[in-house]
Amino acid sequence: MIPPGATIGVLGGGQLGRMFAMAARRLGYRVHTLAPDDDTPTGQVADREINASYDDLDAIRAFAQGVDVVTFEFENVSAAAAAAAEEHAIVRPNGRALAIAQHRIREKTFLADHGIPVTPFAPIRTDADLPRAAAIVGCPAALKTASFGYDGKGQVLVSAPSDLAAAWASLGRREAILEAFIDLDREISIIGARGVDGGWSHFAPIENAHARHILDVSVAPANVPTATAGLAVDITRSVMDALEYVGILCIEFFVAGDGSLLVNELAPRPHNSGHLTFDACRTSQFEQQLRANCALPLGSPELLQPAAMANLLADVWERGEPNWAAALALPDVKLHLYGKSTPRPGRKMGHLTALAASPAEAKAQVLAAREALTNPHTNPQSAI
Ligand SMILES: Nc1ncnc2c1ncn2[C@@H]1O[C@H](COP(=O)(O)OP(=O)(O)OP(=O)(O)O)[C@@H](O)[C@H]1O
Numbered sequence: 187m188i189p190p191g192a193t194i195g196v197l198g199g200g201q202l203g204r205m206f207a208m209a210a211r212r213l214g215y216r217v218h219t220l221a222p223d224d225d226t227p228t229g230q231v232a233d234r235e236i237n238a239s240y241d242d243l244d245a246i247r248a249f250a251q252g253v254d255v256v257t258f259e260f261e262n263v264s265a266a267a268a269a270a271a272e273e274h275a276i277v278r279p280n281g282r283a284l285a286i287a288q289h290r291i292r293e294k295t296f297l298a299d300h301g302i303p304v305t306p307f308a309p310i311r312t313d314a315d316l317p318r319a320a321a322i323v324g325c326p327a328a329l330k331t332a333s334f335g336y337d338g339k340g341q342v343l344v345s346a347p348s349d350l351a352a353a354w355a356s357l358g359r360r361e362a363i364l365e366a367f368i369d370l371d372r373e374i375s376i377i378g379a380r381g382v383d384g385g386w387s388h389f390a391p392i393e394n395a396h397a398r399h400i401l402d403v404s405v406a407p408a409n410v411p412t413a414t415a416g417l418a419v420d421i422t423r424s425v426m427d428a429l430e431y432v433g434i435l436c437i438e439f440f441v442a443g444d445g446s447l448l449v450n451e452l453a454p455r456p457h458n459s460g461h462l463t464f465d466a467c468r469t470s471q472f473e474q475q476l477r478a479n480c481a482l483p484l485g486s487p488e489l490l491q492p493a494a495m496a497n498l499l500a501d502v503w504e505r506g507e508p509n510w511a512a513a514l515a516l517p518d519v520k521l522h523l524y525g526k527s528t529p530r531p532g533r534k535m536g537h538l539t540a541l542a543a544s545p546a547e548a549k550a551q552v553l554a555a556r557e558a559l560t561n562p563h564t565n566p567q568s569a570i
């Protein structure tokens with residue numbers, strides 16, 4: 187066991203690390219973070235913030251020497267960086283899990299090899315792969331870079347096989363994957379936690395709606411048949427067991443129009459859809475990450491009430507400072523901001539969570555709160 191008072195190292199400096207650090211500090215741990223930028227969302231609440239590139243292996247080694255366990259809030263850390271950290275500290279999740287989850291071809295191949303349903307796919311590395319991939323996958327299809335994609339970046343929709351070569355050129359001819367475009371009924375995610383002893387726990391299925399390929403609203407529990415939810419949970423557990431995973435893993439699933447379940451992707455860390463667990467569950471995904479990483483018993487993931495979360499992207503700032511008072515006037519709504527000073531377009535700045543008697547009511551509340559943020563400031567007091 188890594189007891190309270192020990193130091194946790196977080197690779198990455200974003201909001202996932204920030205909320206992890208808050209949970210860890212509440213339990214009396216110290217937190218160090220390493221990221222290329224200064225004054226990061228994680229750095230603002232950590233005990234120590236180190237500025238270094240994820241490719242600076244000496245900096246990673248020094249960072250690992252100063253902590254008891256290293257975890258991630260950002261998965262695009264190279265295998266070499268994970269190995270450098272492993273020389274000096276326990277690293278959770280392990281480097282193999284990270285290598286699989288950060289590369290779409292390795293990820294889908296691993297899942298398919300374990301008999302887990304995924305979208306039909308084909309790798310693209312050379313020109314010769316283009317016609318082969320188009321024949322295997324068909325159209326419409328989604329062309330995605332194999333690595334470094336997030337929030338829909340590095341993705342193009344391909345409507346006809348004749349468009350594929352140009353689509354690949356638009357991605358810089360980087361290693362890519364072609365996936366069948368699925369007629370979606372809905373999207374859900376399962377967040378699982380696995381301890382050092384193989385102990386396991388999962389949160390209620392969460393239903394996710396995207397806008398412009400970025401997560402927009404999440405609702406728990408998801409409105410899916412019990413059998414679908416059960417299958418998604420079983421898949422999550424078997425993936426975590428197969429990877430000998432320690433920590434938090436989120437699996438994004440597609441529910442196709444015919445009701446079948448497909449894995450979209452794995453996130454080897456807490457997930458945006460799980461932000462609602464902070465307010466809505468007995469133990470949040472961040473505290474669960476801490477418990478799993480430190481070999482503490484896992485906490486109860488029980489959902490206390492139906493809940494919804496709405497992301498706050500920088501657009502909310504378009505007409506000036508958001509009307510915080512108007513949103514906070516709704517008594518069941520919680521506001522989370524990540525301490526980012528520049529609202530660049532598309533940037534995730536914060537989120538709102540609402541708890542209510544039903545998922546639909548929670549969703550209505552959280553959307554009303556987000557709407558209220560862009561209301562004119564009617565009360566002169568609230569504009570101050
Ligand atoms: N093959 C597909 N069929 C149908 N919709 C898709 C497909 N691939 C992606 N999408 C849509 O685009 C969204 C983002 O895709 P994906 O999860 O692959 O990208 P990402 O860049 O890793 O995004 P994030 O970081 O938000 O998870 C999906 O959640 C889904 O709404």
Ligand SMILES: [Mg+2]
Binds near residue numbers: 438450451
């Ligand atoms: Mg995704």
